[in-house]
Amino acid sequence: MKTMIDLEEALQLVLDRIQPVDTECVGIADGYFRVLAEDVVSQIAMPPFARSPLDGYAYIATDTDPRPLQLKVVAEIPAGTFLDRVIDIGEAVKIFTGAPIPSGANCVVRMEDTEAIGDKVRIFRPVAPGSNIVHKGEEIKGGDVLLRQGFYLTPPAVGLLAAVGLSEIKVYRRPRVGLLSSGSELMDVGQPLNPGKIYNSNSYTLRGMLQQAGCEVLIIPIVNDQIDDTLEALRKVVDADIIITTGGASVGDYDIIRDAFAEYGCEMLFWKLNLKPGTPASVGQKGNQFFFSLSGNPAAAMVTFELLVRPALRKFAGRRGSEEVFPVKMASAFNKGGKQRRFLRARAVFKDGEICADLSPAQGSGILRSMIGSHLLIDVPANHGAVEVGELMMARWITDWET
Ligand SMILES: Nc1nc2c(c(=O)[nH]1)N[C@H]1C(S)=C(S)[C@@H](COP(=O)(O)OP(=O)(O)OC[C@H]3O[C@@H](n4cnc5c(N)ncnc54)[C@H](O)[C@@H]3O)O[C@H]1N2
Numbered sequence: 001m002k003t004m005i006d007l008e009e010a011l012q013l014v015l016d017r018i019q020p021v022d023t024e025c026v027g028i029a030d031g032y033f034r035v036l037a038e039d040v041v042s043q044i045a046m047p048p049f050a051r052s053p054l055d056g057y058a059y060i061a062t063d064t065d066p067r068p069l070q071l072k073v074v075a076e077i078p079a080g081t082f083l084d085r086v087i088d089i090g091e092a093v094k095i096f097t098g099a100p101i102p103s104g105a106n107c108v109v110r111m112e113d114t115e116a117i118g119d120k121v122r123i124f125r126p127v128a129p130g131s132n133i134v135h136k137g138e139e140i141k142g143g144d145v146l147l148r149q150g151f152y153l154t155p156p157a158v159g160l161l162a163a164v165g166l167s168e169i170k171v172y173r174r175p176r177v178g179l180l181s182s183g184s185e186l187m188d189v190g191q192p193l194n195p196g197k198i199y200n201s202n203s204y205t206l207r208g209m210l211q212q213a214g215c216e217v218l219i220i221p222i223v224n225d226q227i228d229d230t231l232e233a234l235r236k237v238v239d240a241d242i243i244i245t246t247g248g249a250s251v252g253d254y255d256i257i258r259d260a261f262a263e264y265g266c267e268m269l270f271w272k273l274n275l276k277p278g279t280p281a282s283v284g285q286k287g288n289q290f291f292f293s294l295s296g297n298p299a300a301a302m303v304t305f306e307l308l309v310r311p312a313l314r315k316f317a318g319r320r321g322s323e324e325v326f327p328v329k330m331a332s333a334f335n336k337g338g339k340q341r342r343f344l345r346a347r348a349v350f351k352d353g354e355i356c357a358d359l360s361p362a363q364g365s366g367i368l369r370s371m372i373g374s375h376l377l378i379d380v381p382a383n384h385g386a387v388e389v390g391e392l393m394m395a396r397w398i399t400d401w402e403t
């Protein structure tokens with residue numbers, strides 16, 4: 001088994017073996033945060049007809065209209081209706097925002113620049129031909145590919161599906177992820193804390209991150225530092241695509257997770273990443289199931305989730321693209337240079353006209369609070385030395401984005 005490998009090598013080892021999950025059809029209201037399994041082509045234009053963006057009057061403008069211009073009002077078109085008649089020169093139609101432009105009209109003047117006088121309208125500021133018309137298909141043409149296979153369906157993307165009248169879509173099934181917190185010191189919330197124990201927070205943190213990533217989460221009750229108990233727990237989630245454990249990952253006598261994985265029949269792909277925090281992570285595979293062992297330290301578990309598990313989830317879920325990395329200017333310093341590559345948690349702040357990275361004051365791998373309000377992971381290469389204010393560092397977002 002490989003050990004102490006670079007993140008990129010670890011990702012390659014894992015991603016090369018992952019196949020996307022199968023697909024299913026769902027109603028679009030069940031499509032949020034799912035991944036499209038087909039290209040979506042619009043059958044209709046949007047808007048489906050030329051429409052008015054204003055409340056006002058539609059008429060036939062010329063380049064030589066007098067000021068004011070007086071026209072006869074021959075009809076009214078509230079939104080949701082249409083006028084079954086062509087309008088002529090000298091005529092106007094009272095029209096409301098979102099209503100179809102009547103045949104013949106070539107402009108809309110806004111209500112505020114007009115005055116109604118009986119069945120006439122006086123237009124103080126006549127507009128040029130073509131003014132204030134939203135053309136048919138301005139946003140979407142019939143036959144346009146709206147969204148590609150592999151697209152992560154954000155709320156506006158689901159809105160777009162609705163806008164073109166789609167009620168069902170083909171998506172990848174949600175990856176099923178079993179979540180196991182290992183540690184004899186752990187207790188679940190809802191009971192008084194016993195001596196030497198701590199509350200299990202990792203299951204709650206990771207559960208939410210998995211839900212946001214569009215996964216179905218199977219929570220496995222806390223498991224003691226015992227191989228037999230761990231094996232029994234693993235057998236309960238045989239239909240999970242991925243199993244994530246936290247704790248028991250390092251070198252202590254009670255760090256039994258790797259042994260449990262091996263005894264369960266996993267081929268171990270690697271143990272230990274050459275980075276901090278979260279060094280003792282490992283990944284195993286048994287058939288189509290993948291097993292991620294993350295550090296029990298709460299912030300380390302989150303960071304390695306971002307670096308290692310999230311890209312794997314993307315591939316499982318059928319998503320396109322990969323996490324973006326980009327340079328960001330540092331708004332604060334970090335003096336503890338080290339031999340190992342390190343990912344620092346930072347808040348994205350606006351400073352001197354730029355978005356900068358302000359480091360969380362606590363960077364310990366056990367400090368969960370350091371993740372709250374942190375938006376970025378700053379990649380500090382091995383042997384980089386101190387990180388200085390104003391220095392440009394490579395960063396990635398801590399969250400899920402469509403790409
Ligand atoms: N002799 C060595 N000791 C350690 C090494 C090493 O290389 N040599 N590595 C250290 C590093 S780095 C890390 S990271 C941790 C990883 O330890 P484990 O993954 O085995 O995690 P645990 O020991 O089980 O837990 C660490 C810490 O986190 C707390 N924890 C565990 N699970 C949860 C949970 N579900 N919710 C909240 N908190 C949790 C646990 O109580 C510990 O305090 O090992 C170092 N040691």
Ligand code: MOO
Binds near residue numbers: 275278280300
């Ligand atoms: O690899 Mo550990 O998370 O630094 O303490």
